[in-house]
Amino acid sequence: MLTRHRVVFQDAADLSFLDAASVDLVLTSPPYPMIGMWDKSFGRRDRRIASALREGDGGRAFRLMHEALDGVWREAHRVLRPGGFACIVIGDAVRSLRGRFALFPNHARILQALLELGFTPLPAILWRKQTNAPNKFMGSGMYPAGAYVTLEHEHILIARKGGPRNFPTIEEKRRRRESALFWEERNGWYSDVWFDLKGTRQDRLSTGGRNRSGAFPFELAYRLICMHTIRGDTVLDPFLGTGTTLRAAAAAGRNSVGCEIDKALRAEIFADPAGWLPAARRRAASRLEAHRAFVEARRAAGKPPQHVSRRYGFPVVTRQESELWIPLPASARREAEDLWVVSYDTPPDLCPGASPPAAGTAPPARRPGAAAAPRPLRSASQRG
Numbered sequence: 001m002l003t004r005h006r007v008v009f010q011d012a013a014d015l016s017f018l019d020a021a022s023v024d025l026v027l028t029s030p031p032y033p034m035i036g037m038w039d040k041s042f043g044r045r046d047r048r049i050a051s052a053l054r055e056g057d058g059g060r061a062f063r064l065m066h067e068a069l070d071g072v073w074r075e076a077h078r079v080l081r082p083g084g085f086a087c088i089v090i091g092d093a094v095r096s097l098r099g100r101f102a103l104f105p106n107h108a109r110i111l112q113a114l115l116e117l118g119f120t121p122l123p124a125i126l127w128r129k130q131t132n133a134p135n136k137f138m139g140s141g142m143y144p145a146g147a148y149v150t151l152e153h154e155h156i157l158i159a160r161k162g163g164p165r166n167f168p169t170i171e172e173k174r175r176r177r178e179s180a181l182f183w184e185e186r187n188g189w190y191s192d193v194w195f196d197l198k199g200t201r202q203d204r205l206s207t208g209g210r211n212r213s214g215a216f217p218f219e220l221a222y223r224l225i226c227m228h229t230i231r232g233d234t235v236l237d238p239f240l241g242t243g244t245t246l247r248a249a250a251a252a253g254r255n256s257v258g259c260e261i262d263k264a265l266r267a268e269i270f271a272d273p274a275g276w277l278p279a280a281r282r283r284a285a286s287r288l289e290a291h292r293a294f295v296e297a298r299r300a301a302g303k304p305p306q307h308v309s310r311r312y313g314f315p316v317v318t319r320q321e322s323e324l325w326i327p328l329p330a331s332a333r334r335e336a337e338d339l340w341v342v343s344y345d346t347p348p349d350l351c352p353g354a355s356p357p358a359a360g361t362a363p364p365a366r367r368p369g370a371a372a373a374p375r376p377l378r379s380a381s382q383r384g
C-alpha cells in the first residue's frame with residue numbers, strides 16, 4: 001500500500017488545483033484573527049486590516065480578517081465530497097484595543113460562515129489546554145467586577161457537507177471495516193472535551209514552537225483523521241503550516257494535500273523522513289500495544305472481551321473491530337519537489353470469520369469462546 005502527500009505553495013482562497021468533491025476531510029487551523037502573531041499576515045493581504053488595527057478599531061479588524069478566511073471555507077466546501085467532514089481548530093482571541101479588553105469570538109464567526117455555506121454543524125470538541133501560567137491574571141487581579149476568565153481552551157469545530165456519507169462499493173465498505181477504531185479508543189476520542197493532548201509524546205511529529213508557528217499537536221490531527229476518514233481517503237489542510245496534518249495522514253494510511261502560502265516552511269514540511277517516520281510508525285503501533293494492555297486489564301478484572309480480531313488474533317470488544325487493521329508506515333520517499341510517497345507494511349492476513357456486521361447497527365451479541373493467542377507485531381525488516 002502507498003499513500004501520496006502533495007503540497008501546493010499558494011493562497012488557499014484559490015484551490016482550483018483540486019476538483020470539486022475530490023477530498024474526504026478538511027482538517028485545518030487557520031491564522032487566528034485578532035491574535036497578535038497573525039496581524040502582519042492578515043495586514044499583508046488587506047491593508048485595511050493594518051489600518052483598522054493601527055486605529056484600534058477591533059470590530060472592523062475582526063470583520064475584515066474573517067472576510068479574508070471566508071473564501072477558503074467556500075473553497076473547502078466545494079472540494080469536499082458529499083458526506084465529507086470539516087474539522088477546524090480555532091481559538092478565540094482576547095485583546096485590549098483603545099484601552100478596552102474584549103473577546104473576539106473566532107469560533108462563533110467561523111461556525112456562522114460554515115452554516116451560511118450549507119455545512120451541517122455537528123457536536124464540537126473543546127480542546128482544553130493545560131496552562132503554562134495558572135496565576136497569570138487578566139484584569140483587576142483579586143478585585144472583583146473587573147477581572148477576566150483565562151482562556152485555556154480552543155475549539156475543534158466539526159461540520160459535514162450534507163448528510164451521512166455513502167460507502168457504495170464493496171471495496172469502500174471493506175476499507176471502512178478495516179478502519180474501525182478500537183472500542184476503548186472510541187470511548188475516549190469521541191468525548192466532547194480533550195484534556196490529554198499536551199502530554200502526548202510528539203518527537204518530531206509537531207514542531208515544538210507552537211508559539212512561533214501555530215502548529216497543533218500531531219496527536220490531535222492523527223485522532224481527527226482516524227475518526228473522520230477511512231484508509232486511502234484524502235485529507236486537505238488549506239493552512240498546512242509545518243506539515244503536521246501531512247505527517248498525521250501518512251501515519252494513519254490516508255493521502256493528503258496541503259496548501260501553504262509561506263514557502264519558507266518547505267524545508268520543515270519536507271524534513272528528512274528519518275526524523276519523523278519512525279515516530280509516525282511508533283504512534284500507529286502504540287495503538288496495538290495499548291489495546292493489548294487494555295485486554296490484559298479486562299482479563300484481570302474478569303471481563304475479557306468476547307470477540308476476536310481476524311487480523312491480529314487478540315480479543316476485541318465488538319464484532320465491528322474484527323477486521324480492523326492499523327497501517328504501519330515503513331518508508332517515505334520524495335518523488336517530486338513537493339510530493340512525499342509513503343509505503344506501509346503488508347497487512348496481517350485476514351483469517352476467515354463471520355460475515356461483517358452492517359454499518360450503523362449496534363454491536364451484535366457477543367460470541368462466547370476463547371480468543372486466539374495475540375500475534376506479534378511485524379517489524380519493518382519483516383515487511384513484504
Ligand SMILES: C[S@@+](CC[C@H](N)C(=O)[O-])C[C@H]1O[C@@H](n2cnc3c(N)ncnc32)[C@H](O)[C@@H]1O
Binds near residue numbers: 011028032261
Ligand atoms: C495556524 S498556522 C497552521 C499550523 C499547522 N496546523 C501546523 O501544525 O503547523 C496557519 C498557517 O496558514 C498559513 N497561511 C496564512 N494565510 C494563508 C493563505 N491565505 N493560504 C495558505 N496558507 C496561509 C500561514 O503561513 C501558517 O503557516
